[in-house]
Amino acid sequence: MKPRIILIFSLLLAVACSNEVIVPVPPMQEDISYETHPKNQLYETALRDYRNATNSPGSVLLIHRPGEELWIGAVGKSNLAHNTSMNTNSQFRTGSVTKMFTAVVIMKLIEQGKFTLEDKLANILPTVNGKIPEADQITIRHLLGHLSGIIDPPNESLRYQADIINNPTDMYAMTLDETLETYVYGKALHFTPGTSYSYSNTNYWLLGKIAERTTNKTLQMLMEEIILTPLGLARTYIEKRDDRNVTRGYADLYNNGILMDVTLWDKAEGDGEADGGLISTAEDLYRFMNGLFHGELVTLATLEEMKKIQLPTCNTPYCEYGLGLEIWRTDAGIAYGHNGGLVGIEANVLYYEDTGGISVLYKNNGNGSDKSWLDSLMK
Amino acid sequence: MKTIFLVTIALSLGVLAQAQDPAKPGKLPLTITVFSESVSMPNFRNFFKHPNLGIRIGTELYYSRTENRHLLQTVNLGYYYHKDLQNGFYITSEFGYRRFFNNTFVDLTAGLGYLLIDSALPRYKKTGNDYQPIGSTFGRIMPTLGLGAGYKFKTLSVFSRYELFGEMPFGYKGVPVLPHKALHVGTRFNLK
Numbered sequence: 001m002k003p004r005i006i007l008i009f010s011l012l013l014a015v016a017c018s019n020e021v022i023v024p025v026p027p028m029q030e031d032i033s034y035e036t037h038p039k040n041q042l043y044e045t046a047l048r049d050y051r052n053a054t055n056s057p058g059s060v061l062l063i064h065r066p067g068e069e070l071w072i073g074a075v076g077k078s079n080l081a082h083n084t085s086m087n088t089n090s091q092f093r094t095g096s097v098t099k100m101f102t103a104v105v106i107m108k109l110i111e112q113g114k115f116t117l118e119d120k121l122a123n124i125l126p127t128v129n130g131k132i133p134e135a136d137q138i139t140i141r142h143l144l145g146h147l148s149g150i151i152d153p154p155n156e157s158l159r160y161q162a163d164i165i166n167n168p169t170d171m172y173a174m175t176l177d178e179t180l181e182t183y184v185y186g187k188a189l190h191f192t193p194g195t196s197y198s199y200s201n202t203n204y205w206l207l208g209k210i211a212e213r214t215t216n217k218t219l220q221m222l223m224e225e226i227i228l229t230p231l232g233l234a235r236t237y238i239e240k241r242d243d244r245n246v247t248r249g250y251a252d253l254y255n256n257g258i259l260m261d262v263t264l265w266d267k268a269e270g271d272g273e274a275d276g277g278l279i280s281t282a283e284d285l286y287r288f289m290n291g292l293f294h295g296e297l298v299t300l301a302t303l304e305e306m307k308k309i310q311l312p313t314c315n316t317p318y319c320e321y322g323l324g325l326e327i328w329r330t331d332a333g334i335a336y337g338h339n340g341g342l343v344g345i346e347a348n349v350l351y352y353e354d355t356g357g358i359s360v361l362y363k364n365n366g367n368g369s370d371k372s373w374l375d376s377l378m379k
Numbered sequence: 380m381k382t383i384f385l386v387t388i389a390l391s392l393g394v395l396a397q398a399q400d401p402a403k404p405g406k407l408p409l410t411i412t413v414f415s416e417s418v419s420m421p422n423f424r425n426f427f428k429h430p431n432l433g434i435r436i437g438t439e440l441y442y443s444r445t446e447n448r449h450l451l452q453t454v455n456l457g458y459y460y461h462k463d464l465q466n467g468f469y470i471t472s473e474f475g476y477r478r479f480f481n482n483t484f485v486d487l488t489a490g491l492g493y494l495l496i497d498s499a500l501p502r503y504k505k506t507g508n509d510y511q512p513i514g515s516t517f518g519r520i521m522p523t524l525g526l527g528a529g530y531k532f533k534t535l536s537v538f539s540r541y542e543l544f545g546e547m548p549f550g551y552k553g554v555p556v557l558p559h560k561a562l563h564v565g566t567r568f569n570l571k
Contacts, residue, residue: 019462159419163419251551252550253549258502258504260503
């Protein structure tokens with residue numbers, strides 16, 4: 001009996017299921033060189049230093065300063081399995097940078113009279129009544145400015161985080177309604193709506209839902225109408241698509257210097273969602289920021305509203321958030337934009353108000369990073 | 380990690396040597412379970428939705444054994460397949476307490492082991508300015524905690540067991556342990 005069992009067990013070990021995640025071959029992508037730019041050396045050195053300091057396979061930097069030609073640089077790899085070089089046109093996941101795009105869609109719908117900033121969640125999305133506490137007190141403004149008090153599963157729920165690791169395929173396939181039902185509905189608010197600030201991805205899940213419900217169009221269609229087509233952003237989208245051309249994400253999960261390909265987790269958490277699903281390029285993000293801050297997407301009055309700190313009692317940098325815009329106090333002056341992070345990526349897009357400069361920074365390692373070195377380049 | 384593996388083996392052999400069963404020399408119980416594994420916080424959700432299956436074979440010896448209670452030590456070998464995450468091979472040893480109520484019993488175990496992970500996520504190591512693919516296997520410490528209940532027949536027992544185990548050190552965003560859970564069903568009987 002005993003030898004038989006040992007034999008069976010040994011056979012099981014020998015035929016242990018092959019489990020490796022298949023990484024599809026990416027297509028070739030056009031690269032544009034900026035080597036003739038007068039500051040190419042300076043910018044490229046800064047980018048290489050950033051990539052090395054953050055243990056990232058690849059990184060992209062875009063710098064636009066008024067009076068200077070646009071510069072884009074790319075170093076390292078976008079896909080380690082196929083040794084694909086990162087290039088200036090590489091598409092990547094942007095994480096919460098998406099929130100700026102969603103906010104622009106919402107503000108445009110407000111300009112079109114679909115609803116107002118002070119409309120209540122309970123009225124505009126009646127399906128959440130009884131599922132989100134005080135939905136009759138939460139306004140569109142509260143959602144855009146993270147003043148609703150609604151919980152944030154991606155950052156607060158260990159269950160949500162474990163579920164992504166456990167079964168990313170299931171999480172990727174979940175509808176937004178299923179996500180809300182599983183992780184949000186029935187949970188208490190952190191505070192009375194409008195009285196404090198607490199960053200929550202749920203706010204933007206709900207805003208995406210509101211935009212779709214009030215127009216009977218998908219968020220992809222709305223972004224195309226309001227942002228992508230007017231600005232000619234051909235490499236940007238939010239819907240779920242075959243992602244073999246998208247830069248892969250990596251993370252040092254065991255804190256031992258070894259990077260693991262966590263693209264499946266990034267897809268599961270972000271793709272398709274109004275809080276973090278946008279896929280874009282450095283140049284498209286630059287053109288978005290340029291369009292937004294020069295009144296090509298929403299009116300200048302709307303833009304001013306978006307730039308205002310929304311919490312009246314805010315007295316720390318933590319709560320300095322407008323309507324879909326983070327407010328950064330840098331050595332190069334006030335900057336508006338957004339940081340984005342998933343397990344395997346980090347993206348950052350800023351518009352510097354004093355100079356009119358724009359920076360886009362991306363790396364495919366999801367650890368947070370110091371970006372203060374950008375200030376000296378953007379002054 | 381090789382050191383952890385060798386220490387686990389040595390400890391397992393040590394506890395087996397210590398936990399002899401004076402009452403029934405020569406009788407070595409064999410435990411076989413099949414289980415469903417998930418990465419999860421402790422809960423009872425989703426054991427049966429897309430289960431990641433595993434098998435565990437082990438034995439146990441007794442520090443003391445009366446009609447109503449056993450103080451025991453287990454040694455186990457296990458394997459599970461977790462889709463898109465890892466194959467896990469492990470050796471564990473657990474200290475346990477089992478209480479009988481006629482033929483029904485409950486038991487509580489806590490232990491430590493070595494988990495050999497065959498990662499499904501491709502791994503890369505920095506060499507110079509580049510990243511090179513490296514092997515998919517690596518080892519981790521595996522703490523375990525189990526709660527079981529079962530029924531003892533004349534020659535064998537059947538039981539179910541809820542187990543929490545971890546892989547550590549983990550480390551992403553400062554989280555020290557990646558938590559797993561497993562629901563086992565199994566049987567225990569004596570080998571000649």
